[in-house]
Amino acid sequence: MSGPPQGSGPPQGSGPPQGSGPDGGAAVIETRGLTKRFGRQTAVDGLDLSVPAGAVFGFLGPNGSGKTTTIRMLLGLANATSGTASVLGQDMPGRLDAVLPRVGALVEGPAFYPFLSGTANLRRLDAADPHSPRATRRQRVADALERVGLQYAGSKKVKAYSLGMKQRLGLANALLRPRELLVLDEPTNGLDPQGTREVRNLVRSLAAGGATVFVSSHLLAEVEQICTHAAVMRTGRLVAQGTLAGLRAAGQPLVVVRTPDAGAARRVLDSLGLVPGPPTHGADMADGATVTAKLPAAARDGAPRPEAIVAALVADGVRVRGFSMESGSLEDRFVELTGEGFDVAR
Amino acid sequence: MASELSVMFRRRRTWAMLAALAAIPVLIAVAVRVTGAGQSGHGPAFLDRITQNGLFVVLTALVLCTPLFLPLTVGVVAGDTVAGEAGLGTLRYLLVAPAGRARLLLVKYVGAAVFCLAATASVLLAGTVAGLALFPAGPVPLLSGELVDGWTAEGRILLVGAFVCVSLLGLAAVGLFISTLTDVPVGAMAATIALAIAAQLLDALPQLDWLHPWLFSHWWLGFADLLRQPVEWTSFGNNAALQLGYVLVFGALAYGRFATKDVLS
């Protein structure tokens, strides 16, 4: 089904050196040069994804960056134009029948028969797999509904459900059987803050149970709170992947100096090879200004230690009232990587 | 399979269509009862016989339903098979369950075939009940002029029902194939129904007589051959062979299309 792997593909998503891969365990999802074209449009371009076992993997990217297309290829819904994918150690879509029963999925929002009740919908989808045990179906459906807090709405027709309830029902569908891998595409879409929190807890408990969770999202906060690993997509290409800590560290650390002597501080920082921004003044002018400076990527290895910076500032007579080193937020990193921020790509 | 049928028969639309089909013989029976026997030779075949024997209600209804109403409902169900799931988005969940594409297609087709049976049965049942409730029963004259008793006649009518049901299987396969081409169920339904009508139009054009034996609608009204004495089985056999051919060809086309299709709905 899949074409030959790309021998000399375009330069792959430049993962930061320290976030280079799974930290132990076999990869649960592994793709090599995975590419999908629709006509002349390339939706996914040479993707090399590696999701380690047991990870809660955040799959980040603006809308339209190819996340859902990737998920469709991983689940055998769409055929790759070229490249290969393996899920749970087996070829996809070649070994689809063996792989998919072990995977729970929520793809591009929930979808149900509006004229059936929530319970009937889950039974129908469970029965769609010829190997799912019929004897335990009733119980498993009830358990899944309870797990997502829908135990009282199971007999209602789905057309009476709110978006959030449908989203929960979609999660329940993914949880009908014990799964080794959960692929959740935008799982908190349409949920209120309470629901979002519940989903987070759910994901954590699933991960605690040993499952690998692959969560796609365009919301950073979500990924930041629950994920151990993340990958960032931009216009069909993977631009970074690794542990969350690694990704954060890969961002440019920021030096923050609070001082009344803004000019002098900037001069000193500049001379140390940092790139200071314009001073910002707090509400209390007497307290002085805040000067931030980025550490350029080129100078990262030979950069001065924080204590050396403070010493240099003090030595130059800058009245240092506050000093901190901040590793960049993931959001900064995200914006930095995707360029377009949260705009829809292309 | 059970789940497929339960989904179909838990749909209000399915029941509405079956009820509409059942209403046709009832309407015919009531209309004839109220207005009296039609003039001989006018209106659809068998209409003028109803006042003599209630079982002709079923046959009149089948004459009306076979070219139009039955294909209409079968077109809706068959066109909906895959496109309907795609339209709802449930197709992707069925496939990741995983239902298996070939198996899903097979189950969908069997579902459509069961609907063909239910639709025919609905006309047959409603017609028999309405006919016997409003008109006398008793021996039934066959097309050849022979009289047969009521039970034999009912047996013949069941055969006719089987013929009509088989007649619809080819259309259902065509609908299944069209349904794999699109994510818009209404489009697939409309295309299937349009094809059913187009096939009958082509069948009426004598200039295309070389094409006629290949049209899935060609034998649709051949069920009358089962009402002759002795029974003429040729059209039943020809029809069954033709429909089987359509099922195989369009089933294979549907599989060829669906097995490699990107499900993006």
Add this chain to the structure above:
Amino acid sequence: MPAAAMPAVIAAAVLAGPLQASARIDLPARTPEQVLALLAGNKVQQLSGTLEETASLGLPQLPDLGPGSTGSSGRATPGGPAAAAANPLTAGNISQLLGFLTTPHTVRVYLDGPANQRVQVLDTLAERDVIRHGPTVWTYDSGANTATELTLPNPRRPKTGAPGALAPGSFEWAPGAVPTPAALAAEVVKGMDPSTQLSLGSNTTVAGHSAYVLQLVPRTGASLIGKVSIAVDSGTGLPLRVTVTARGQDSAALEVGFSKLELTAPPASTFLFTPPPGTSVTRKSQPAVPTKPGGFTPGTVITRPGAIATPLAAPAPGAPANDHPAVTHHATPKVATSGTGWATIVEAPAGTVPATLSGSPALAQLLQPVAGGHALSTTLFSVLITPDGAVFAGAVPLAALQQAAAAK
């Protein structure tokens, strides 16, 4: 891509199914004359079979003309069979005749000796039957819900005399325009003259019976008929299929043949008929007719189209069969012929076609105004109706008819 190839493979298999390789059929070698003698010696008295009749005469094809249209005869003759008998040339009758000439038909035939015959014309959702049992002949039309009972004066014996004058296996009481292969073959052979070139085609199989193929080709160029092929059952001499090809054409203009044939007696009940309740029944008895009127058997209409004038003056197929001897009897004496053999032209004098007929829409659709009247031109025969109601017809080009008419 196996998935993509599969439909193609299945389609090929399905389409290849009906196409069977035609194997050579080995039969003892015979001369055309021997086959002709075999045909003449046909003594089949018992059979059940299904006939397929197709015609492509180059007539404008009018789908709603066929007898399959609901109740055509009942609608067309509001006065019922009696009215039809009084005025055989009704639009309904004409359209039934034309129906037989333009649309294919399936006819089941049953035969058990000369006294038991049944013909069933299988129309869509309807059926027309002629059942002869001894001296009683029933006709039944399920679409019109009418039946006619005719009592013959004395049981008929199989005809003797000229070979094929009434070949066993033909149906003399069949509805007018149901040409059985036997009837057609009889007409063709009867009309055969020295100008006919006789040969044998390659052997064939018709309805599971191996057959010789007798080919008759008119030597004259004056006829529209190019070739007549008769498939003759190698065992019994029964004509199984007659194919008439127009001059210069490859495909058959007219073909009548068995699609199913069993040479066994049908159940006796086949020939017992009682009209079902609710049928409007007409009863008649036929006066003794000294001879069967010549020149009008169903086959004549097409194979000896010279006789087209007579069917026009006689009741058309839908009308009760019993009427036609009387009417033809009345009409035939005036008919004259000119020309010979395949190019014979038949002339019926002025007044044969009533003026009212010009109002027949069915006929109007087929007749073209030409010099000297109105004409019907087909690939096999032509008919010219002059303004005074005279009819000229023959298996000849229209121009020959116009010449004959002008010569009057």
